Amino acid sequence: MSAISLKNLDISYGPRQVVYGVDLEVAEGESFALVGESGSGKSTVLKSIVGLAPDWTGEIRVFGKDRGHGTDRSFSRTCQMVFQDPYGSLHPRKTVDTVLSEPLAVHGLSGRDARVGEVLSLVGLDQRFRYRFPHQLSGGQRQRVAIARALTLEPKVLLLDEPTSALDVSVQAEILNLLKRLRRDQGLTYLLVTHNLPVVSFMCDRMAVMNKGRIVEIAPASTLHTGDFTDDYTRHLYAASGGA
Template identity: 75%
Template sequence: MNAITLTDLDVSYGDTKVVHGINLEIAEGESFALVGESGSGKSTVLRAIAGLAPDWEGRISVLGKARTHGIDRQVARHCQMVFQDPYGSLHPRKTIDATLAEPLAIHGLSNRGARVEAMLAAVGLDRRFRFRFPHQLSGGQRQRVAIARALMLEPKVLLLDEPTSALDVSVQAEILNLLKRLRREQGLTYLLVTHNLPVVSFLCDRLAVMRHGRIVEVAGVDQLKAGALTEPYSKELLAASGGHAEILPT
């Protein structure tokens, strides 16, 4: 069974169609990237899957279940999103404890304190952080909290929207290593949006190149590393990254 299936997906904002006829299958356990320049529609695809872009047509299926328009709590249990800005995505007046416990309360899950502490530990934060506020954390720590919040319901699919682009380079490496470990330990499927091809090389198995709301090429990460992308626009992206896509986080 595929983790995510998109069939003839169109997404509009008002009268403007920004995503056109996307067809995509992402296998369970796969890490897949959508890449392209700003405005190519890649983040809009994630928002449609998450239920944050309600004006769409076609079919979106998560773990074999077709999602409805708007809020879909069944999909939310299995598919969560991590946003680009780790400060903007956390409520500034809520403690980390309140932030992490909120999805448990919404879905009626018990044993919240133990779950919060366990998830903090899973993302590399100890109990000291539980009752702090977001402004008391560094950018990397805030993004760890955002990842923990996304994992509180034990989803199988994570949508990652530029999860390291707002962080310093050294912290980016820490978060990438964390995401790689969590995927391995929890059997997660990732759909990653990024313009950073070295990040794709490190974290993903396959990628789709988007331009003007359409997919122009789907390739394996081995093709990316070898510089063997075939479409002219894909080659332009690779050239803009310096002609290579290797990264070795520490």
């Protein structure tokens, strides 16, 4: 079964169309990358799936269920998003405990205390971080909290929007290794947005290349080792990265 299915997806911001005719299938358990330069529409595709870019036409389906426009509480039990900036995505006046407890409270789930401890452990943080505020954490620790928040409701799909680009280089590898382990251990499906081709090579099974709002090529991530791409823009992107 496809975890994510996009068909003829057009996305606009007001009168300006930014994504054109995207067709994409992400298999259950797959790690799939959307790559391209800034402004190519990658993050907008993720936002449309999660309900943050509601002005779209076409079809969005997650595990066979049609995705409506706007927010959908039941959908959040299946799909969650991890944002690029771990500081901006966390409320500065709320403790880690509050941040992680809120999704459970909104959905009326019991066992909140135990679940908060569990997701902290999943992302490699011990209980002493539980009552700290975001400004008391390092960038890597904040992103671990953001990942823990995304995991709280036990979703099957994570949308990852440049999850390491705001972090120090020394921390990026730790977060990528964490995400790779979580995918394996939790049976997750990833749709990852990045401009970093070595990240795709490390994390993903397949990739779609976007240019000016359109997908121009879909290829196995293993193609990054050979450079055997068919589209001129993809070859240019690959050459500019120095290969992966």
